[in-house]
Amino acid sequence: MDPHRIVIVGGGAGGLPLATQLGRSLGRRGLAHITLIDRQRRHFWKPHLHEIAAGSMDLDRHAISYMAQAHRHGFHDRIGEMTGLDRQQRVVHLAPHRDEQGRPVTPQREIPYDSLVLAVGSVTHDFGTPGAREHAIALESLDDAERFHRRLVNACIRAQANPDARGAHHLQVVIIGAGATGVELAAELRHTSRDLARYGLECLDHEQTLGIHLVEAAARVLPGLPERFSAAALARLRALRVEVHTHSRVAEVLPQGVRLADGRLIPAELVVWAAGIKGPDYFVQGLDGLSLNRQQQLLIKPELHALDDPHVFALGDCAACPWLGGPMEWVPPRAQAAHQQAQHLVVNLRRRLQGQALLPWRYRDFGSLVSLGRSSTVGQLMGSLGGGKLWLSGGLAWLMYRGLYQSHQMALHGPWRAAIEWLAQALTRWNRPRIKLH
Ligand SMILES: Cc1cc2nc3c(=O)[nH]c(=O)nc-3n(C[C@H](O)[C@H](O)[C@H](O)COP(=O)(O)OP(=O)(O)OC[C@H]3O[C@@H](n4cnc5c(N)ncnc54)[C@H](O)[C@@H]3O)c2cc1C
Structure with missing residues (x-):
């Protein structure tokens, strides 16, 4: 009999540890055939993405090749972007993959599964704000973070090469959303500006020359965390000369900056959208009728399989998992939640193979x-x-x-x-x- 086929889509904070541990325990011993699909060739831990954007982390030392990881740990890797699934046939649809020159690498494909795990993370929720998609960078992937960094260094070099164009601020960056991502990026950027000045970009030799604006619609920074966080973060951001605009809703993102709902315009060379997340857009039509919540996340049971399909599991940001006994309806989208769910799925998928009942998962919030x-x-x-x-x-x-x-x-x-x-x-x-x- 052919071994049970476990297909994991998405090798991020949850998916790669899951594939690695299943590969070691089941794949190597021939007890299951484990396949990891990702649209990228290398893994990078997303909570460090703002450090790639700021340029303070060496990507070459921290990215992991999926191919090498698969070879070492007993699973198979396939490059490809999931676009949907057929639950009747139990296949995942993958879009054709092309290289940078547009030449075909792999054709459109269907990958069969017996158990499927969706671990594809989230995308940025711009709430339909005009201009956000066109003019703001969303920190969703390594490509976004590297693009932001290139534009930052280019803007610094441009400001240095055009001394006449200098105003009160030579360069302005606006970060929309003062959740953890926005706050961490703002602080990291200030350190980057000091380092760039040390390496000779004199236009950044005074802290006033890189204007960093953090815009938040809520009354305080880090609105999703207890007030003590907000006070401590605000004090630190002020010490780092980050201009914080709370109670400020963004009405429009323009090529030359950000217009707030009260009519103010904050001019900016670079705008980052870091406010809110949702499930991927193809989830709405592409999951063959599986139920989603209002943020387009797949509704799953505490056993971590879809509400309407015991063969489809999900974890991390793309899943809406009830927080049993918790202060909120859903488990928050965090790396620690994705990590814990991956650990639990290692157990539950083994139990599924052995025909045993699945165990419910409970989120342990370590803070x-x-x-x-x-x-x-x-x-x-x-x-x-x-x-x-x-x-x-x-x-x-x-x-x-x-x-x-x-x-x-x-x-x-x-x-x-x-x-x-x-x-x-x-x-x-x-x-x-x-x-x-x-
Ligand atoms: C700047 C930043 C800082 C953060 N800091 C923290 C923190 O300090 N602590 C914390 O707990 N959380 C933090 N988070 C949140 C954390 O990164 C996420 O909650 C976590 O990465 C979710 O893990 P995941 O496995 O669900 O998805 P991800 O880690 O996002 O992985 C998704 C994977 O799926 C792949 N993929 C996506 N779509 C497809 C597709 N269609 N087909 C194939 N592959 C696909 C992607 O390439 C990626 O490899 C931060 C996030 C950001 C952006």
Whole structure:
């Protein structure tokens, strides 16, 4: 009999650890055939995307090739972009894949499954704001983050080469949305501007020369977190000379800046949209009738399979999973949730293979950590880790923040290789420029 086919679509914060662990436990022993599909060739941990955008992280040291990971851990990898599925035939539809020159690499394909796991993450929700799609960059993928960085460095070089064009600010960046992504990006950008000045871009030698604006419709920054976070983050952002505009709804994004609902225009060379997420648009028509919530996320049961199909599982940002006993209806879209769901699915998929009943999953909220630039983080640990609620800030919180990434690395490489990777990354950091200069 052919082994059970488990197909995982999306090798991100949840999908890649899942494929790796299933590959090690089932794939290598021939107990199941594990396939991971991703539209990219390499994995990058999304919570660090703002550091790629700011240029403060070396991508070559942190990206992981899916092909190498699959070879090492007993699963198969396929490059391709999912566009929909046929639940009757149990196949996933993949769009044709083309290279940068538009030449075909793979044709349109159908990949059959016995168990399917959707782990495709989320896309930015611009709430239909005019101009957002055309003129703002959304930090959804590595390509977006690298594009932003290139435009930032180009804008700096342009400002330096055109001294006559200098105004009170040589360069303005507007970040829309003061959730964790927006706040972390604003803080990181300030450090980048200091580093760029150190490497000779004199136009950035005073902090006033890079204007960073953070625009938020709610009354405070980090509106989804307890008030203490907002106060600490606001104080730090002010110290970093980030201009914070709360109670400010964006009416329109223009080629030359952002117009607020009260009529004010904030001129900007670069605009980043970091407000809100939703499930991918093809979920609406492409999931063969599976039920979604209002944010286009797939409705799943605590056992992590779709409400209307026991053969289709989902995890992470693309799934709406009930938060059993939690303060909100749904589990929040966080890397720690995707990670925990991946761990649980390793158990539940094994049980499915053995014909056993699936176990419900319960989210364990270990708290939140928000990075405010180098060595500066605020956070609150919850539950058994924090002995209730433990407030953290400064270096200790920063170390815990870095620890989240280390635990992801451990799930992918095991403890020894993760330690070697960490050492190699530390040495490279010491040996190379602090930021990407191109
Ligand atoms: C700047 C930033 C900072 C963040 N900081 C934190 C933090 O500090 N802590 C925290 O807990 N969370 C943080 N998050 C949120 C966290 O990154 C997400 O919750 C987490 O990555 C979700 O994991 P996932 O596996 O669902 O999706 P992702 O990690 O987004 O992975 C999705 C994968 O699916 C692939 N894919 C997408 N569509 C398709 C398709 N159609 N076909 C094939 N493949 C596809 C993508 O290429 C990607 O590899 C942050 C997010 C951002 C953007």
